[in-house]
Amino acid sequence: MTTERERSSDPETQDPISEVMQIQMGPSHPATHGTIKFDLELDGETILKCDTEVGYLHRGFEKMCEQGTWTQCIPYTDRLNYASPLINNFIFTEAVERLLDVTVPERCSYIRVILSESSRIADHLTCLGMAAAEMGAITVGFYMNEARELLYNLNQAVTGARLTVSYGRVGGLARDLPDGCADQITAALTKIRSTLDDCEKLLERNRIFIDRMAGIGVITAEDAVSYGLTGPLLRATGVKRDLRKDDPYMLYDRFDFEVPVGTKGDNFDRYSVRFEETRQSIRIIEQAMATLPGGPVSIEDPTIVLPAKQEVYENIEGLMSHFKLVIEGIKVPAGEIYFAGEGANGELGFFIVSDGSGRPYRVRVRPPCFYGMGALAHMIRGYAIADLVTIFGMVNMIGGECDR
Amino acid sequence: MEIAALVAAAVPVSGAIGYESAGLPFVVVAPSSIRDVLRFLRDDPAQAFSALIDVTAVDHSPGDGVIEVVYVLRSPSRRAKIIVKAKVPADDPRLPSVTSLWNAADWAEREVFDMFGVRFDGHPNLKRILMYEPFEGHPLRKSYPYDRRQPLVEERDPIADPWPSRDRY
Numbered sequence: 416m417t418t419e420r421e422r423s424s425d426p427e428t429q430d431p432i433s434e435v436m437q438i439q440m441g442p443s444h445p446a447t448h449g450t451i452k453f454d455l456e457l458d459g460e461t462i463l464k465c466d467t468e469v470g471y472l473h474r475g476f477e478k479m480c481e482q483g484t485w486t487q488c489i490p491y492t493d494r495l496n497y498a499s500p501l502i503n504n505f506i507f508t509e510a511v512e513r514l515l516d517v518t519v520p521e522r523c524s525y526i527r528v529i530l531s532e533s534s535r536i537a538d539h540l541t542c543l544g545m546a547a548a549e550m551g552a553i554t555v556g557f558y559m560n561e562a563r564e565l566l567y568n569l570n571q572a573v574t575g576a577r578l579t580v581s582y583g584r585v586g587g588l589a590r591d592l593p594d595g596c597a598d599q600i601t602a603a604l605t606k607i608r609s610t611l612d613d614c615e616k617l618l619e620r621n622r623i624f625i626d627r628m629a630g631i632g633v634i635t636a637e638d639a640v641s642y643g644l645t646g647p648l649l650r651a652t653g654v655k656r657d658l659r660k661d662d663p664y665m666l667y668d669r670f671d672f673e674v675p676v677g678t679k680g681d682n683f684d685r686y687s688v689r690f691e692e693t694r695q696s697i698r699i700i701e702q703a704m705a706t707l708p709g710g711p712v713s714i715e716d717p718t719i720v721l722p723a724k725q726e727v728y729e730n731i732e733g734l735m736s737h738f739k740l741v742i743e744g745i746k747v748p749a750g751e752i753y754f755a756g757e758g759a760n761g762e763l764g765f766f767i768v769s770d771g772s773g774r775p776y777r778v779r780v781r782p783p784c785f786y787g788m789g790a791l792a793h794m795i796r797g798y799a800i801a802d803l804v805t806i807f808g809m810v811n812m813i814g815g816e817c818d819r
Numbered sequence: 820m821e822i823a824a825l826v827a828a829a830v831p832v833s834g835a836i837g838y839e840s841a842g843l844p845f846v847v848v849a850p851s852s853i854r855d856v857l858r859f860l861r862d863d864p865a866q867a868f869s870a871l872i873d874v875t876a877v878d879h880s881p882g883d884g885v886i887e888v889v890y891v892l893r894s895p896s897r898r899a900k901i902i903v904k905a906k907v908p909a910d911d912p913r914l915p916s917v918t919s920l921w922n923a924a925d926w927a928e929r930e931v932f933d934m935f936g937v938r939f940d941g942h943p944n945l946k947r948i949l950m951y952e953p954f955e956g957h958p959l960r961k962s963y964p965y966d967r968r969q970p971l972v973e974e975r976d977p978i979a980d981p982w983p984s985r986d987r988y
Binding site: 469470473475477478479481482513514516638640641642643645654656661662750751752753755762764766768776777779781785786788789790793818819 | 840841842843845869870871872873875877878889891895898900902921922923925926927930934947948949950951958959963965
């Protein structure tokens, strides 16, 4: 290595094409969605090796979860995949509920499905819009952001926040849907549907877009499984695997939807799979809204769910159970569970260990895009440096989730 | 407990013990046998746990002085999950690496090494992944206080020391 450097620093013999060039891309680069560094070895424009360096957004999620009560973990889960925070909330609370062995009311599961799917749409719109904008199709980026805005407004109406939602609760939800929510959802879905049609026309007959996506970043199905890829990245290779179908949770088995798959495992298939999934999510939301049952959104168990404020102010039992829940936390029985759901980027799993006290002994999140980033070096080998931007865009790394 | 008996029959040195938690099968095996056990679970047609979903660890050193390394496997064809555990002593945690079986183990094992200090023998590139190289200690150990301060890292001269990661891969 040193001889190579000496040679390149000597102007007499310097030939930039004949030798391997080393370039560091990042940690802060306009085409990377989060802070990340690629150490690249280039032969001309071709990438020979890529070393991905992650961890710049590490906040100690798993360590911090061990410091508080189970409920206090929920705001931390918002900040994992911040493009679809509600999915993280719900999968975490489902995991704890399964350890507690409680079943939430049907209305709660329906609302979880509706909001999970709206988050999935928001996540896919972010991924597709940004990826298109990075290729110069900035119109698509703005169209998709405009549509996503409606879903963030929905988040705001339901949860009070746009990103830091903290809406899930162990045993239910923080509150019921607000009045007029159904109309808001209908209006948002109509707009998103027309946006998707527009963007499809803008992209799928666009020569530049297709040239930069088709046949780029190919990974075979065997390699994808071996690298632990899940979600759209795996389905783009033709493997039909979706936890909503294979391992149903939250009443997903009641809804009719397709699992789109690709054939080649290239960027264009990843794009198409995400695009089609957005349409399927719209279908799920419409079915769930049409059959949304009434009733409570939380179980009635004073050892798990906070009592109504009225109870806390007016009688001693309410006050006591409120106090015990806030100070001591939910007493989750000792045990371990691995529970996973289909996040927007793939299998989002929580491995949880409880020792029977009110605090988690261990919370491990299985972040889908961490494994996607692990496979990036394999997907990028042999392609041009400009393809790194599109491949990275389609892996859809979310720093909060990858680095935790 | 059937699966643990199958594992024990296929890999006798594993001493596999099975139990169930929240409806999921768990198997605890001897650390030295972990690679053989996982290869059996992956390649045996009746098991077909073809996907390594996650590798993580739980620090039980305050209680019984061990770190449990946890492997989550999934069989898409059988729609089944299994969790395999190996208990290694917390003062010298060592395990064979399973990077030769799944590429996913590369980053996953690096993270377990980073967070718990478990050394995976045979890993091609065992170094920190989320933390930076001069970080002291392993933050997810129970003995690591969550509010510990780390010493400041000296600024690196990019000319004299240009490429700290150049020999990776």
